Amino acid sequence: MKKDFYEVLGISKGADAAAIKKAYRKKALEHHPDKNPGDKSAEEKFKVAAEAYEILSDPNKRAQYDQLGHRAFDGSGGFGGGGGHAGMNMDDIFSQFGDIFGSAFGGGGGFGGGGGGQRRTKGSNLRIKVKLTLEEIANGVEKKVKVKRKVQAPGVSYRTCSTCNGQGQVMRVTNTILGRMQSASTCPTCGGSGQILDKKPSEADSQGMIVEDETVSIKIPAGVVDGMQLKVSNKGNDAPGNSVPGDLIVAIEELEHEFLKREGENLHYDLYISFPEAVLGVSKDIEAINGKVRIKLEEGIQSGKILRLKGKGIPNINGYASGDLLVHVNVWTPKTISKEQKLFFENNMSDEHFVPNPEKSDKSFFEKVKDMFS
Known part of the structure; x- marks a missing residue:
């Protein structure tokens, strides 16, 4: 079972952005792979801390996590698209959060060698909207x-940027x-990728990219829920040179159900019954989510x-239980009624069985509304 992200960073749920960043930097430096060479346990903790920071440092993702927990990103969240830290790419971590390490490890460059390797940039994200029926939402789909997607064209090649030496x-x-005082800034020649275009095919753009359907x-x-965003890692656009793809952000749109x-x-269902059915009692088939x-x-059921x-x-979404189906009887x-029917009701207007006589156990409309929302 995955550990709570707040526990991972050692912070409270009310921590502000500065406290989250400070806590992550402390954990990341403690478990940094350059400080713990060959230690798989430290590398794993480094990845978990990065995933926790990636979620909690983003206000929207943090709100989803606070509401739904890890299930908000399962199957689509986290680095690597596996819904967990096991598939995280170390270069991906450095490309997004390397600036947090400052100069502690050579300016937070590429993974390995104390920052001496080539820096890997990340491509831009793509966003789509997926419409789901209530049945699909209830069962998963x-x-x-x-x-x-923008991808690097076949045959394209890049060379190391001479300005920043990759x-x-x-x-x-x-x-x-x-x-x-020593400071670092993005290379103006390669834009941070560490590489510049060497050869490109004719169909590629100025960065050596083409657009493909996938x-x-x-x-x-x-x-x-409607409006929730899921993430499919590495299915966004490529970036030039030694890069990792961006992510595919999937926004959920819930389609209205007929009943x-x-x-x-x-779920709520409005059931309409006739007056005779209310008096005599009846069995009814109602529409539920799975049939x-x-x-x-x-007998004598009240509207x-x-x-x-x-x-x-x-x-x-966290797998705890399912909600209920509330059937509202109307x-x-x-x-319009016939003369015979009208005469029947006129004759029974004052009959004791037709005079309203609610029992103490019969709740008022406002009590029912209160119960429904509690």
Whole structure:
């Protein structure tokens, strides 16, 4: 079971951005691979800390994590697309968060060799919207979508940037009243990639890239909500040179169901019955998320009665349980009736069985609403 990200960084849930960054830097320096050569355990902790920082440093991702936990990113979150830190790419970590290390390890350059290797840039992200039915949300689904990605053209080649010698950064030394200060900035020649274009085919653009269609498979867990964003790692655009692809950001759009209304993990269904059915009682088939369900209405059921079907709602995205299906009973009053029917009701207008006489156990409308939202 994955450890809580706040525990990983040793911070409270109310920590601000500065505290999160400070805690991550401390953990990252402690478990840095250059400080712990050959130590797989330290490398694993380094990756976990990076994943925790990647989520908690982003306000939107942090909000999703606080609400849904690790399941908010399972199957699509984290580096490597596996929903966990095991598939994280070390160069990917340095390319995104290398500036946090400062000069502690050679300016936070590429993985290995104390920052002496080539820096790897990351391509831009792609964003798509996926529409899901309520049935797909309730059961989880695998969607195949076609995306247009920028990729390096076949036959393209790059050479090491002579300005930064493949580091992606240039170092500057400035004399100040406090002494000589060293600072690093992105290389102006290669834009941080450490490489520049050498040869390119005619169909490639000025960076050696072409656009290709690719079919991407997206595993969407049960219980997602409208507006949630999932991430498929490495399915965004490539970048020139020695780079890693960006990510594919998938926004969820929930389609409206014909009969069911969603409220969190609960579902609501309006059931209309006739006056005779309310008086005599009846069995009814109602629409549930995975097919029809038969329920029995007792004699004399009142309009506004709410029947709760346990576990017939939407699964919790963290896998704890499923919500309920709430059936709202509405007694339909006819607008037109025959003379014989009208005479029947007129004769029974004052009959004791037709006079409203609610029992103490019968809840008012406001009590029902209160119960429904609690």
